[in-house]
Amino acid sequence: MLSTGLLGAAVAPPGLDLQSSFIDLAQAMGLTAGAARLLWLPLPMVLVLVGAVVGVLVSVWLERKISAAVQQRIGPEYAGALGVLQPLADGLKLVFKEDIIPARADSVLFSLGPVLVVVPVILSWLVVPFGQNLLISNVGVGIFLWIALSSIQPIGLLMSGYSSNNKYSLLGGLRAAAQSISYEIPLALAVLAVVMMSNSLSTVDIVAQQTGAGILSWNIWRQPVGFVIFWICALAECERLPFDLPEAEEELVAGYQTEYSGMKFALFYLGSYINLVLSALLVSVLYLGGWSFPVPVEWITGWLGVSPDAPLVQVITGSIGIVSTILKAYLLVFFAILLRWTTPRVRIDQLLDLGWKFLLPIALVNLLVTAGLKLAFPVAFGG
Amino acid sequence: MSIASTTQQICFLVLSATTVVGSLGVVLLPNIVYSAFLLGGVFLSVAGLYLLLNASFVAAAQILVYVGAVNVLILFAIMLVNKQETLAAIPGLLVRRLLSGAVCAGLFALLLRVAFTTTWALPGPTPVGEEATIRIGEHLFTDYLLPFELASVLLLMAMIGAIVLARRDVFSTDVITGEPADQGLIEKDRTPLLIEKSAPAPTLLSKP
Numbered sequence: 001m002l003s004t005g006l007l008g009a010a011v012a013p014p015g016l017d018l019q020s021s022f023i024d025l026a027q028a029m030g031l032t033a034g035a036a037r038l039l040w041l042p043l044p045m046v047l048v049l050v051g052a053v054v055g056v057l058v059s060v061w062l063e064r065k066i067s068a069a070v071q072q073r074i075g076p077e078y079a080g081a082l083g084v085l086q087p088l089a090d091g092l093k094l095v096f097k098e099d100i101i102p103a104r105a106d107s108v109l110f111s112l113g114p115v116l117v118v119v120p121v122i123l124s125w126l127v128v129p130f131g132q133n134l135l136i137s138n139v140g141v142g143i144f145l146w147i148a149l150s151s152i153q154p155i156g157l158l159m160s161g162y163s164s165n166n167k168y169s170l171l172g173g174l175r176a177a178a179q180s181i182s183y184e185i186p187l188a189l190a191v192l193a194v195v196m197m198s199n200s201l202s203t204v205d206i207v208a209q210q211t212g213a214g215i216l217s218w219n220i221w222r223q224p225v226g227f228v229i230f231w232i233c234a235l236a237e238c239e240r241l242p243f244d245l246p247e248a249e250e251e252l253v254a255g256y257q258t259e260y261s262g263m264k265f266a267l268f269y270l271g272s273y274i275n276l277v278l279s280a281l282l283v284s285v286l287y288l289g290g291w292s293f294p295v296p297v298e299w300i301t302g303w304l305g306v307s308p309d310a311p312l313v314q315v316i317t318g319s320i321g322i323v324s325t326i327l328k329a330y331l332l333v334f335f336a337i338l339l340r341w342t343t344p345r346v347r348i349d350q351l352l353d354l355g356w357k358f359l360l361p362i363a364l365v366n367l368l369v370t371a372g373l374k375l376a377f378p379v380a381f382g383g
Numbered sequence: 384m385s386i387a388s389t390t391q392q393i394c395f396l397v398l399s400a401t402t403v404v405g406s407l408g409v410v411l412l413p414n415i416v417y418s419a420f421l422l423g424g425v426f427l428s429v430a431g432l433y434l435l436l437n438a439s440f441v442a443a444a445q446i447l448v449y450v451g452a453v454n455v456l457i458l459f460a461i462m463l464v465n466k467q468e469t470l471a472a473i474p475g476l477l478v479r480r481l482l483s484g485a486v487c488a489g490l491f492a493l494l495l496r497v498a499f500t501t502t503w504a505l506p507g508p509t510p511v512g513e514e515a516t517i518r519i520g521e522h523l524f525t526d527y528l529l530p531f532e533l534a535s536v537l538l539l540m541a542m543i544g545a546i547v548l549a550r551r552d553v554f555s556t557d558v559i560t561g562e563p564a565d566q567g568l569i570e571k572d573r574t575p576l577l578i579e580k581s582a583p584a585p586t587l588l589s590k591p
Contacts (some may be wrong), residue, residue, distance in 0.1 A: 034386045140513030141440050148447040150453065156453070174459070174462060177455055177458070
């Protein structure tokens, strides 16, 4: 794929466009345009799926290592260097575990629940951009699609909580649904403020609007309140501590996951970590300039005196974009893990109070102020 | 026939089949929880149909509102009051079922007639695609402003009604001194209520 990028970059529009390069190459080899497109279609999907799973493995390892550091332990050490193979071992263990469906459980809903939790999360990766053309699909409704998809998840949680035929599971499922409904509203309002500034729902346009002056043009300086609201809500949506009430071990055994084992449990596990990485990626897209480097790449190429359209330069620029997106996302994952191991859990009434009585009004005010600033200073706030 | 149109046809067939079978299940299944979950499936496949019609914003809004809010609310209500109890047999159940079946069949016949007698313009208007979001926004703030505002007033009324219904019924006056008590204080469970400890509970609860 890299070589096709090299070949096609000279004719491609600004930025690496692997799709058109691949289709050009396939057509040069004698395929029709439709067949070339059909061949291309699964490639980015598989790549992103693999990327998401690898991202989960990395986060699990980070979780283990950082929690160990917080608690002054060593953490996993023997499986691979620094224990990097530990998450792989965890995953293999879960694959080989017996898949148990409780006798009095509703087996259809019990099996469908974890699927409904994982699928929307994976689908949301559709809109995560790693570069100008480095995403599966530049859908026009981009970020709105993510909000809509993440609202399917509570149904899966309710389903698995109900079908387990266990009071802890049911309570966990209900809590999860209540929590994600409450925090979806401030989350959507925070996103709306960003969307208003960039005049588009597309993730690519949102990042493009933050390029220009490097780190100074990132949205975090224009939307500091929105950033904090979004981050809190994203943590609550991922059910991370301090908001992990749905699976609060001391009260609910493990919430909606109580009765699950083997691969179905692994799906929940996978889903929650994919969601965490996804949220971090979206924070970096919405507020931290996505794939843009702190110093604009165009400036660097200008100083070095190379053309930004040269094939090799484009490949390097694309790689820098991918690396900086991932670095920003993992910085946020690091903060999320640190928060998990250093803060106590909130109570359910505190959680709902925070969501409805604090974050919602603040998010509304933030939206209003953004609208006012956009009218007053269209240069700085995207007229 | 190109690959794109074949895919579209397959998607259309699958989505329509899911919608029809799912909605039949919503109506006919005896288990209310299954009905509620199937309703979510029906909403999702309708969203898929919107997506096939190039209306991606409407599809996403459909998922957000109907699946994410309405269906979750229905499930919530079912799970909070899901008591296993045997319901008393309703008299004349068969007659009721036949009657409602007849009404549904009549409606279906009416719809079929409309579908066959209308002259559909084929092919339909060209889809605006990604511009749809802007177009919807413009319409909502110009010619559809009144219906939009009326809908929000309706929702506000429903919200106020829900708050009034759900508010806990507590004493607004101190039973000893007869002075008005602070509502906020009473609603906090841990705060000792200004109620005589020795007084029997039933008489207190029976007061309005």
